[in-house]
Amino acid sequence: xxxxxxxxxxxxxxxxxxxxxxxxxxxxxxxxxxxxxxxxxxxxxxxxxxxxxxxxxxxxxxxxxxxxxxxxxxxxxxxxxxxxxxxxxxxxxxxxxxxxxxxxxxxxxxxxxxxxxxxxxxxxxxxxxxxxxxxxxxxxxxxxxxxxxxxxxxxxxxxxxxxxxxxxxxxxxxxxxxxxxxxxxxxxxxxxxxxxxxxxxxxxxxxxxxxxxxxxxxxxxxxxxxxxxxxxxxxxxxxxxxxxxxxxxxxxxxxxxxxxxxxxxxxxxxxxxxxxxxxxxxxxxxxxxxxxxxxxxxxxxxxxxxxxxxxxxxxxxxxxxxxxxxxxxxxxxxxxxxxxxxxxxxxxxxxxxxxxxxxxxxxxxxxxxxxxxxxxxxxxxxxxxxxxxxxxxxxxxxxxxxxxxxxxxxxxxxxxxxxxxxxxxxxxxxxxxxxxxxxxxxxxxxxxxxxxxxxxxxxxxxxxxxxxxxxxxxxxxxxxxxxxxxxxxxxxxxxxxxxxxxxxxxxxxxxxxxxxxxxxxxxxxxxxxxxxxxxxxxxxxxxxxxxxxxxxxxxxxxxxxxxx
Numbered sequence: 001x002x003x004x005x006x007x008x009x010x011x012x013x014x015x016x017x018x019x020x021x022x023x024x025x026x027x028x029x030x031x032x033x034x035x036x037x038x039x040x041x042x043x044x045x046x047x048x049x050x051x052x053x054x055x056x057x058x059x060x061x062x063x064x065x066x067x068x069x070x071x072x073x074x075x076x077x078x079x080x081x082x083x084x085x086x087x088x089x090x091x092x093x094x095x096x097x098x099x100x101x102x103x104x105x106x107x108x109x110x111x112x113x114x115x116x117x118x119x120x121x122x123x124x125x126x127x128x129x130x131x132x133x134x135x136x137x138x139x140x141x142x143x144x145x146x147x148x149x150x151x152x153x154x155x156x157x158x159x160x161x162x163x164x165x166x167x168x169x170x171x172x173x174x175x176x177x178x179x180x181x182x183x184x185x186x187x188x189x190x191x192x193x194x195x196x197x198x199x200x201x202x203x204x205x206x207x208x209x210x211x212x213x214x215x216x217x218x219x220x221x222x223x224x225x226x227x228x229x230x231x232x233x234x235x236x237x238x239x240x241x242x243x244x245x246x247x248x249x250x251x252x253x254x255x256x257x258x259x260x261x262x263x264x265x266x267x268x269x270x271x272x273x274x275x276x277x278x279x280x281x282x283x284x285x286x287x288x289x290x291x292x293x294x295x296x297x298x299x300x301x302x303x304x305x306x307x308x309x310x311x312x313x314x315x316x317x318x319x320x321x322x323x324x325x326x327x328x329x330x331x332x333x334x335x336x337x338x339x340x341x342x343x344x345x346x347x348x349x350x351x352x353x354x355x356x357x358x359x360x361x362x363x364x365x366x367x368x369x370x371x372x373x374x375x376x377x378x379x380x381x382x383x384x385x386x387x388x389x390x391x392x393x394x395x396x397x398x399x400x401x402x403x404x405x406x407x408x409x410x411x412x413x414x415x416x417x418x419x420x421x422x423x424x425x426x427x428x429x430x431x432x433x434x435x436x437x438x439x440x441x442x443x444x445x446x447x448x449x450x451x452x453x454x455x456x457x458x459x460x461x462x463x464x465x466x467x468x469x470x471x472x473x474x475x476x477x478x479x480x481x482x483x484x485x486x487x488x489x490x491x492x493x494x495x496x497x498x499x500x501x502x503x504x505x506x507x508x509x510x511x512x513x514x515x516x517x518x519x520x521x522x523x524x525x526x527x528x529x530x531x532x533x534x535x536x537x538x539x540x541x542x543x544x545x546x547x548x549x550x551x552x553x554x555x556x557x558x559x560x561x562x563x564x
Contacts, residue, residue: 021155023131026339028148028171031140038134038147040124047307048107048117049163049346050088050096058085058349062356062394063426066505068512074501076358079320083113086349092161099158103129112318115163116310116346123147130154130168139173146171163342170343172306172336201404204464204473206250207287210483213404213459215552216490218253220291223496227293228285228489229323230482231312233305233330235269236278237262238296242466246283249471250464251290258286260294265315266308268298274468281329281482283465288486292493295323306332306343309389313350322359324492324502327485329364329478334388334420344420348392355505360492361395362485364477365454366414369529370446384416384446384532390453391418396507397453398481399545400460401522407549408537409525410460413477415535415543417450424451426508430516430541437538445532455507457522457545458483487550491559498560509559510547516540518554519547 038044052058061081064072088096096117100107103125107117123134131153137146152168164170201209211218240259247257260282262270278296286294297315299308316322337344351361366387390397400410417423423431431452458480462473492502509515522545528534537544 021153022159023151023153024169025151026169026171027150028137032137032146032148032171033140035136035138035145038123038136040122040127042123042147043120044123044126044134044147045118045120045302046126046168047110047164047166047310048096048119049166049342050092050115050117051161051163052086052113052115052349053089054085055345055349058082058352058356059394061085062352062505063508065356067508068514074504076501076504077356079112079317079357082317082353082356086115086353087113088115088161095158095161099155100129105129110311111314116314130165132168137171142173144173146173163346164340166306166343170306170337170340172332172340204462205459205479206464207284208250210288210459214487214550216288216487217552218290220254221289221490221493222291223493225321225324226489226493226496226502227295227321227323227325228289228485229316229326230278230281230285230294230296231299231326231328231330232268232278232281232296233299233308234301235272236275237269237272237298238278238282239274239468242274242279242468243283243286245469246287246466249466251287254290258291258294260286260296262296262298265297265299265312266302267300269300270298274466276465276467276472276474277329277478279467280463280465280474280479281327284463284479284482285327285486285489288483289489292486292489306347309347310350313354316359317350317353317357322354322357324358325360325362325485325489326354327362327482329476329481331363331366331390332388334386334391334418337388337420341420344388347389348394348421351389351392352394352505355394358502358504360485360488360503360506362481362488363390363395363397364481365390365397365399367400367412367476367478368414369412369527370414370416370532370534371529383444384442384529386416386418386450386453387414388420390414391421391451393421393424393451394505396455396484396510397546398477398484399454399457400475400477400480401457401545401549402459402461406524407459407520407522409457409522409527409544410475410477411525411528411534412475413454413457413460413527413544415452415454415527415546417446417448417452417543419447419450421451422449424507426511427452427455427541430511430547433540434538434542438535442535452541452543454543454546455510456484456519456547456549458549484550487552487555490552491555494556494560500560503559511541514558516547518551518558520549520551522548
């Protein structure tokens with residue numbers, strides 16, 4: 001069915017069903033091909049986001065407790081206080097529930113603050129509710145089938161109370177490496193601990209290499225209340241067997257291999273053969289943040305991938321105790337959220353809620369230079385393509401480096417500037433300094449007033465990982481994110497033992513003069529993509545390696561010193 005015909009049908013459905021209000025019509029990218037109208041009796045699950053009461057208050061509170069210069073630094077908010085900022089007003093709840101009740105729909109509340117509802121209804125009911133024409137689309141890139149509509153109409157008396165209805169006109173798919181870069185290597189000599197940095201890191205990167213180069217301590221953490229979380233998707237799973245063999249080879253100083261917990265969300269897998277991404281994430285959190293309790297959150301496929309990202313945050317926010325660090329190595333192309341400000345803002349505000357409660361949130365920046373996530377990019381873009389959620393201003397994005405003498409930018413390290421979010425105040429000076437050095441280069445290819453990413457970086461090439469019994473060398477920013485997250489978990493351990501609060505949202509600290517001085521500034525390399533030269537790594541912050549890689553000793557002195 002031709003796209004123009006589908007648009008016409010969507011409009012006809014809206015009119016014929018008598019739905020009046022604000023209409024939204026989209027044209028998806030060419031790789032989404034319509035297959036057939038969704039069967040009327042089939043089921044569609046929709047998440048409805050209600051407008052928060054005081055999101056500006058949430059942002060102000062987050063920055064207040066995250067700014068080292070504030071008298072409230074480290075005084076993280078309670079669960080109830082955070083929920084009060086994002087809870088919808090009584091008027092919003094009534095307007096939306098009345099609208100749904102008119103169609104005999106009774107929603108389920110799926111967020112602790114009550115700002116998200118979920119309905120599971122026949123396609124015919126969803127079409128009537130939204131003046132829509134739900135259709136099956138084939139994503140030719142992934143092979144997935146999506147049920148979406150090209151047009152929705154929201155009644156005028158409901159529209160102002162809604163942030164989004166998902167999935168309707170959002171053609172968002174999770175971006176992963178279609179051809180992960182790895183190679184099989186011989187297993188290590190069991191319990192052979194290499195000492196000197198040059199010989200240790202000449203062939204591969206392992207925990208001992210990272211510990212030596214970044215001054216990360218090998219002593220086990222022991223603070224009460226510390227915890228690190230690893231978020232994973234797409235049926236990725238890590239195994240105790242792979243972790244034990246990894247520790248035998250690369251942490252012989254640890255006599256008993258630490259365990260990690262697995263929590264299933266949306267029916268995520270909890271067993272099976274080890275997979276690459278999950279094994280990498282677990283082995284370089286458990287293997288670096290020694291004895292910090294680690295939980296692997298296995299998120300299943302609830303249908304639309306964006307819903308999975310929302311569901312894990314709602315799950316965490318519902319808990320009385322949060323992991324103090326959360327790392328994620330998956331993401332999206334920001335362009336897929338164009339025109340979906342409500343959905344994108346809800347994502348970012350969810351991470352703001354975690355930060356306000358004391359969790360440091362880390363995301364891998366991506367592995368395709370200046371052109372977003374996929375190694376299979378079709379290279380037809382006319383401007384640079386940022387990744388998401390790395391462009392959210394309320395989390396820490398981690399780019400990639402390689403080499404040791406000197407440490408330079410990894411060429412695949414995704415970085416750039418958001419087209420949706422403005423440069424936050426905490427990085428204004430750093431971004432301005434970079435743009436002054438860059439001059440007019442790449443004019444028109446990126447948004448000079450956008451939020452810059454990544455924020456920091458770390459080694460991302462030739463990580464040795466055991467996956468389902470085989471040792472592999474792996475590269476990607478998905479290696480740097482769990483490493484940097486582990487560094488912060490160990491810093492939290494020191495703070496907790498000193499009677500100090502956890503670091504929480506760490507960007508305002510890192511972008512301070514003292515914070516930047518505690519990182520290794522990377523000034524060589526760039527992040528080309530699709531034939532473009534890419535941004536150069538320059539002195540200070542840059543959209544390739546951020547502020548730089550960690551120096552644990554300097555960071556420890558900073559975060560345990562007076563006034564911090």
